[in-house]
Amino acid sequence: MITLEKNSYYSFLKEIKEKIHQAQYAAMRQLNTSLINLYWEIGKSIVEKQKQYGWGKSVVETLSKDLQNEFPGVQGYSARNLWYMRNFFDQYSGNSKLQPLVAEISWSHNMVIMEKCKDDLEREFYIQMAKKYGWTNSLTPILF
Secondary structure (H helix, E strand, O other): OHHHHHHHHHHHHHHHHHHHHHHHHHHHHHHHHHHHHHHHHHHHHHHHHHHHHOOOOHHHHHHHHHHHHHOOOOOOOOHHHHHHHHHHHHHHOOOOOOOOHHHHOOHHHHHHHHHHOOOHHHHHHHHHHHHHHOOOOOOHHHHO
16 A cells, blocks of 8 residues: 555656646746847847948947946847847848747757858758757757
8 A cells, every 4th residue: 555655656746747847848938939039129129220320330339238237147138149139130030931930949049040051941941950859059060
């Protein structure tokens, strides 16, 4: 009888752990989607303001410094990353097929794919593979 109770408990524990892992994974996916959407909006805003006001490259450097001062310790607002955001929007905004897919993979995957792939067909392939098989960044460069 005691053995049966232990087996029941371990089964119960396994069930609870699985629920926790599923919730953590769902939260991570939601956070990733929100981050990609934020980066998309920042990139869009930079493109629009550069067109609207005729701003040059220096606006990205200035914006980076101001954002880093406003959000000390928060990673992601370097000039280089802001340029990635701008290019990210610029690259995918006119592509109704790829635009929804980019939110389904991580920012770092998007950067590797955007930098390494030569055309939209190649980008679509690697986005789909990263999404389907969970390719990590350490494996992604081997594929290029």
